[in-house]
Every structure is written in structure tokens, then in C-alpha cells.
Amino acid sequence: MASQQDIDIVEPSPFKSLLNFRDVGRTPDEVSTLDIDPLLNQYKIRSIIDLRSKTEHVQKEKKHGLSNSSIYTTEIVGIDYNYVSLNGSAFERALLKRLKYTSLIKLLSLMAFGYRVEAIAIIGAEVMQPRGLTGLAFDTLATSTAEILSIFRLLADEEGYPVMIHCTQGKDRTGLVVLLLLLMLEVPISAIEADYQASERELQVELEERIGELRKGGLEAEFAECPAGFVKAVVTEIEEKYGGINKYLIEKVGVDEDLRRRLVSTLAGSKSAIS
DSSP states (O other): OOOHHHHHHSOOOSOSSOTTOOBTTOOTTSEEHHHHHIIIIISOOOEEEEOOOHHHHHHHHHHHTTOTTOSEESSOTTOEEEEOOSSOHHHHHHHHTTSOHHHHHHHHHHHHTTOHHHHHHHHIIIIIHHHHHHHHHHHHHHHOHHHHHHHHHHHTOGGGOSEEEEOSSSSSHHHHHHHHHHHHTTOOHHHHHHHHHHHHHHTGGGHHHHHHHHHHTTOOGGGGSOOTTHHHHHHHHHHHHHSSHHHIIIIIIOOOHHHHHHHHHHHTSSOOEEO
């Protein structure tokens, strides 16, 4: 488990509206116009990898898309956007298989009439909540291999750097992708734990709002947390089920030696990956 001292070493976000932003070596779900200039000119972000689902994008548009006077923007001119829903169709099918038959019928009916958010809340309450953050991370490792491969291919392209990776909170899906990358680079587990747990501190300012949004999706407050045992549990799953990070990436995800070499060269070099 990372010590509080290790967590405190992780630098806080320098932005007012971009919570949980940091250099992984040491989301923008919403970015205010005040933060665009440093994002482009100080950090020189060239590309963004957005891990959110279609449902989350629908929710985002409902929240900000109708207001022409909003100080928030959803896309920044000058940055290349790459949309890779980490929890894609294979992950969704795995969750649907866990639903009761009656719940599945209700979900399909809601989807048919355009009530996507309400439909997802059924999966949240009946499947995701019981699985917990750790169980869902295991499910992602098992089912989201095509998406992980797509993300790794984007990260192997030096022309896209500096790159920002984000989801909604920047701690679960983003945290898992960063965890895989850091394991591949042989970063000490304690440093990976400290980086992951620092997200809880960074998101504290919007905790109540986040909890409210989670409950709309059928999830409880613990989904806003960064459990101390998460990283070790995921590392243990990778080691015991897949034989370690290298075997997982090669045999399960399909990362060949050329892609792995380019990733290591790019990430261990002078370029920056930002989450």
C-alpha cells in the first residue's frame, strides 16, 4: 500500500477546471476557457484519448450542449481527439449476461424508447455495484482487449505527444490503462499505487456532485473512491490469471514486439503522456 507521503509527492492539478490532471511520469471532462491557453501553450497537448462511453457523451451534451453562453467547451481547436470507449461492446455483453431475464427485457425496452441513461442504471445497480471497482477492472482486462490494443497503438505514435488520456473521473478506466503502461515500464508497484490513490485527493472538490451522478447510474458512493487495495488486486489478477504483464499484453491483447518496443521507447523518452 502506498504511504501518505508517497501520495503527497504526486503533484496536484495546476488547473481550476481540469481536475485530476498530471504528468504520469511524475480528464478533461469539462475544461473552462480560462484553462485552454495553458493546456495548448504551456503543456502543448497535441492529442487526447477519450475513454468514455456513448452514454457519458450523451450526458455531457445534456449538461452543457444546450447553453450557448457556457464557459465550458467540449472540444478544443488544435487538439486531435481519439475516441476509444474502453468498456466497449464485449464488456457490455459480459455485463448483460449477468442480468436477470426480466431486467434484461426492461433494459431493452428502455433502450428502444431512447431512455439510454435509465437503461444503464439497471446494469449499474444489478451488475456493476455488486462487482465493485476491482471486479469491473478484472472484467475490463478480460473483455476490452481490442480497445486496449487500439489505445496502445495510439500511444506508440510519437506524433501525438504530448497526449492526454481521460475518462470521466480519470481514475478507473484511465487508472487501469496507466497501470498497464507503468507495469510494462517496470515502474515500482508503490509508485503506481501512489499515483492511483492521488486521484481521490484531486477529485475531492467535486465529490458530492460525482456521487449524485453515480447514483443516477445505479452506483453508490464507493465508486467515487480509490480503494487502497485496487492496484495490488489488479496486479495479482494479471500475474495469476495471465502469467504477468508481458504475457497478458502479448497473448491476450495482441501487443507484438514492434509495438511494445515503440511504446517503451516513446514513454520512457522525453515525450510526456498526461492523464
